[in-house]
Amino acid sequence: MNRVLIIDDEERICDVVKRGLEKMGEFQVSVAFNGKDGIEIARKWEPHLILLDIRMPGLDGMEVLKRLKENDKTMSIPVIMLTAVLDTSTKEECSKLYGELYLEKPVDLAVLKEKIEAVLKYRGKI
Amino acid sequence: MRIQIKLSILFCLCFLIFMGALLFFYVYENRSIGIIFEIDAKNTEEVFDRVNNIIGDSLKTFVYDYTYWDEMVAFVRNGNIDWAKFNIETSVPTYKTNAVWIYKLDKNLTYKFQNLDDSFYDVLPLPKIEISKVFEKSAFCHFFVNTPKGVMEIRGATIHPSEDKERKTPAAGYFFAGRLWDEPFLKNISQATDTNVTVSTGLTTSPARMNFKIGALVFYRVLPGWNGVTASLLKVETRSKIVPAFNDFSRTMLFMLVGFSIITFLIIIVSLIIWVIRPLGIILRSLSKEEPEHLRALSHKQDDLGRIARLIQNFFEQNSLLISEIDIRKQTEEALRKEKELSESIIDTAQVILLLLDTKGRIVKFNPYMEQVLGYRLEEVAGKDWFETFLPKDIREETRVVFANGLRGIQTKGHINPVMSKDGHEFQIEWYDKTIKGADGNVEKLLAIGIDVSERKKVERSMRLAQLGKLISDISHEINNPLMIISGNAQISLAPTTEEDEIKNSLKVIFEESQRAKAIISRVLKFARPSKGMVKAVDINHSIEGVASIVEHQFKLANIQIKRNYAEDLPLVEIDEQQLNEVFMNLMINAKEAMSKGGVITISTSLEKKFVRIDFKDTGSGMSEEVKQKLFEPFFTTKKTGTGLGLSICHGIINTYNGLLEFESQSNMGTTASVMLPWHGEAA
Numbered sequence: 002m003n004r005v006l007i008i009d010d011e012e013r014i015c016d017v018v019k020r021g022l023e024k025m026g027e028f029q030v031s032v033a034f035n036g037k038d039g040i041e042i043a044r045k046w047e048p049h050l051i052l053l054d055i056r057m058p059g060l061d062g063m064e065v066l067k068r069l070k071e072n073d074k075t076m077s078i079p080v081i082m083l084t085a086v087l088d089t090s091t092k093e094e095c096s097k098l099y100g101e102l103y104l105e106k107p108v109d110l111a112v113l114k115e116k117i118e119a120v121l122k123y124r125g126k127i
Numbered sequence: 128m129r130i131q132i133k134l135s136i137l138f139c140l141c142f143l144i145f146m147g148a149l150l151f152f153y154v155y156e157n158r159s160i161g162i163i164f165e166i167d168a169k170n171t172e173e174v175f176d177r178v179n180n181i182i183g184d185s186l187k188t189f190v191y192d193y194t195y196w197d198e199m200v201a202f203v204r205n206g207n208i209d210w211a212k213f214n215i216e217t218s219v220p221t222y223k224t225n226a227v228w229i230y231k232l233d234k235n236l237t238y239k240f241q242n243l244d245d246s247f248y249d250v251l252p253l254p255k256i257e258i259s260k261v262f263e264k265s266a267f268c269h270f271f272v273n274t275p276k277g278v279m280e281i282r283g284a285t286i287h288p289s290e291d292k293e294r295k296t297p298a299a300g301y302f303f304a305g306r307l308w309d310e311p312f313l314k315n316i317s318q319a320t321d322t323n324v325t326v327s328t329g330l331t332t333s334p335a336r337m338n339f340k341i342g343a344l345v346f347y348r349v350l351p352g353w354n355g356v357t358a359s360l361l362k363v364e365t366r367s368k369i370v371p372a373f374n375d376f377s378r379t380m381l382f383m384l385v386g387f388s389i390i391t392f393l394i395i396i397v398s399l400i401i402w403v404i405r406p407l408g409i410i411l412r413s414l415s416k417e418e419p420e421h422l423r424a425l426s427h428k429q430d431d432l433g434r435i436a437r438l439i440q441n442f443f444e445q446n447s448l449l450i451s452e453i454d455i456r457k458q459t460e461e462a463l464r465k466e467k468e469l470s471e472s473i474i475d476t477a478q479v480i481l482l483l484l485d486t487k488g489r490i491v492k493f494n495p496y497m498e499q500v501l502g503y504r505l506e507e508v509a510g511k512d513w514f515e516t517f518l519p520k521d522i523r524e525e526t527r528v529v530f531a532n533g534l535r536g537i538q539t540k541g542h543i544n545p546v547m548s549k550d551g552h553e554f555q556i557e558w559y560d561k562t563i564k565g566a567d568g569n570v571e572k573l574l575a576i577g578i579d580v581s582e583r584k585k586v587e588r589s590m591r592l593a594q595l596g597k598l599i600s601d602i603s604h605e606i607n608n609p610l611m612i613i614s615g616n617a618q619i620s621l622a623p624t625t626e627e628d629e630i631k632n633s634l635k636v637i638f639e640e641s642q643r644a645k646a647i648i649s650r651v652l653k654f655a656r657p658s659k660g661m662v663k664a665v666d667i668n669h670s671i672e673g674v675a676s677i678v679e680h681q682f683k684l685a686n687i688q689i690k691r692n693y694a695e696d697l698p699l700v701e702i703d704e705q706q707l708n709e710v711f712m713n714l715m716i717n718a719k720e721a722m723s724k725g726g727v728i729t730i731s732t733s734l735e736k737k738f739v740r741i742d743f744k745d746t747g748s749g750m751s752e753e754v755k756q757k758l759f760e761p762f763f764t765t766k767k768t769g770t771g772l773g774l775s776i777c778h779g780i781i782n783t784y785n786g787l788l789e790f791e792s793q794s795n796m797g798t799t800a801s802v803m804l805p806w807h808g809e810a811a
Contacts, residue, residue: 011608011612013612013636013640014608014611014612014615017611017612017615017616017619017633017636018615020615020619020629021615021618021619024619024622024624024625025622056604084604085603085604085605085606085607085608085611105607106604106607106608106610106611107607107610107611107613107614107615108611108614109614109618110614110615110618110619111618
């Protein structure tokens with residue numbers, strides 16, 4: 002069962018995505034409501050994929066992504082950036098630095114599940 | 128010419144005139160003395176001659192009496208010596224005669240007598256041949272002869288009978304009598320005439336000589352010889368008694384006059400020096416050196432120069448005051464000139480518009496910068512209406528209201544309106560104004576200072592667009608989050624495996640999130656278009672109290688005390704009370720959240736000129752500089768559940784009513800939020 006970590010400051014988003022993924026596929030989902038907790042869980046739990054919100058109080062998504070990519074344990078975990086508004090510069094930064102995927106809120110849960118599965122398949126996890 | 132020199136010249140002239148008068152007096156006196164002396168001399172001469180004649184008369188009488196006498200005729204004929212001795216020699220002393228000679232007609236000496244003990248006198252000292260000749264013209268002769276013992280006076284007469292008094296009968300003989308003018312005789316004459324008589328050996332007569340000074344007089348009398356030739360001269364010397372006395376008197380008088388004159392002139396000189404020349408010198412020195420202290424000695428005197436000295440001292444004092452006043456005025460003028468130069472240079476070089484309008488809004492003056500920016504020269508538009516000439520039609524009335532407010536004392540600060548240049552360009556000018564009052568305290572002019580903010584406005588517009596982009600991004604974020612929750616919950620609810628309870632929960636979440644999205648949109652709209660709602664005259668104290676009473680219970684639960692400090696008689700403010708309450712509510716909630724451990728919020732109202740001021744002072748955590756800078760930024764929040772729109776909306780509302788919303792805060796020192804609302808009506 003693939004482990005997916007959701008890091009978002011909106012508790013209800015974490016909740017709905019967690020419930021949706023668990024209903025639609027074989028995912029073990031964990032959530033973190035801020036960047037600091039997210040990094041900590043990622044290190045310990047070593048998820049197969051992380052859904053990361055960009056705009057968050059405290060450590061924002063870009064900073065969390067940077068720190069994940071700098072850590073040996075987490076650097077290979079694929080990250081899908083979730084954001085309500087993804088401006089051009091953020092998109093470019095994400096692509097250039099980490100070649101990660103991004104999805105704009107509101108995301109259809111089915112689409113999200115397909116994207117997660119595609120990434121995991123590409124990484125050989127499925 | 129100096130007055131001292133003039134006075135000296137005048138004094139010298141007076142002195143010379145006086146000396147001339149004295150000289151004239153002296154000459155006149157001398158002349159008087161001369162005349163007196165001449166009269167005296169004439170009298171003396173007459174007296175002398177008369178006395179001399181009287182003395183000489185005895186000899187004359189002797190000769191006269193003895194020559195018309197019958198007995199004498201008989202004697203000449205008979206030569207009776209006894210008769211002669213008896214009659215003649217006895218008479219000689221009586222007549223003070225020294226010699227007698229009687230000659231017959233044939234010129235033979237019949238009788239002689241002399242008492243001089245000298246044979247020379249035995250005969251008549253006259254040649255015989257001349258004896259008859261001396262009677263050719265008269266029966267009498269009188270002449271003088273120089274003899275060894277001196278001059279002898281000789282008188283002679285022809286001898287006639289007693290009845291021939293007229294001596295018309297032929298002479299019987301010749302009778303001569305001689306008197307020697309010896310020293311005793313001359314002394315006798317001198318005593319008789321009060322003169323000094325001497326016989327001069329010279330024969331030349333000279334006029335009488337006079338010496339006025341000593342009153343000496345010398346005159347001569349000719350002693351004729353038998354032939355009419357001068358035999359000798361009688362020198363008479365005398366001294367006038369009147370003239371020396373008169374001279375003495377005259378000299379004394381002259382000396383007295385001179386002395387009196389000298390004393391008088393000395394007194395005049397000293398008086399002039401003391402009373403005129405010295406004071407004038409002091410006055411002159413004081414005036415020329417401009418040193419009034421020299422006048423101190425003069426000023427206490429009560430005479431005219433003392434008055435002049437006091438007047439001059441006064442003048443100096445006034446002059447000194449005047450000079451100091453002039454100095455002060457010069458300094459003031461210089462300061463004013465510099466101030467004016469500075470002001471003019473500021474006006475000329477200031478890169479802001481300086482515009483002076485009268486109370487009707489007509490252009491009085493503006494600075495070169497305005498000429499440069501707007502293209503009009505002052506001469507072109509002076510006296511014209513500012514609003515008609517420079518402002519676009521659609522904003523004229525609105526700007527006139529701002530202008531009228533400015534005249535009423537509501538100072539314009541930062542009002543921006545477009546201004547048209549001569550060539551049709553539109554400039555955005557930000558205005559600050561200041562009223563200029565006249566001497567009567569009434570507003571006469573309005574000085575408007577305008578800053579060309581056209582460029583700034585462009586930048587601001589760009590920034591606004593950028594901010595708008597950010598705002599849209601923020602709005603999207605805020606809306607998309609609930610949308611995603613709604614969308615996700617809907618999908619879960621639609622899934623066939625989802626149980627009913629979960630569906631219900633999801634639907635509840637969907638409803639709540641859709642309400643959240645609606646609220647966000649509503650607030651965004653308020654932020655974007657904060658329009659005036661139901662505007663009415665609001666009692667601010669009443670309005671605040673309404674809000675305070677709503678939240679007071681919650682505040683008490685949070686251990687927060689509300690203190691009220693409302694001003695009385697606050698004027699009513701034209702505003703939408705609902706919007707105002709929203710502002711008050713926001714500020715009070717912010718204050719409450721800043722005091723998480725409880726505290727005090729003090730609400731104060733006051734009147735500041737044309738504004739009603741409301742302060743919300745809390746004892747909370749305060750704000751950092753960073754937070755203060757972002758305070759009015761939309762969606763900026765320090766709260767977990769905040770939207771970041773509250774203060775932005777408050778700011779927008781207060782701005783709509785031309786008010787001010789300000790914050791005074793320091794970290795851990797509490798915050799004071801102040802709302803300033805303008806009022807134009809009556810007090811409540």
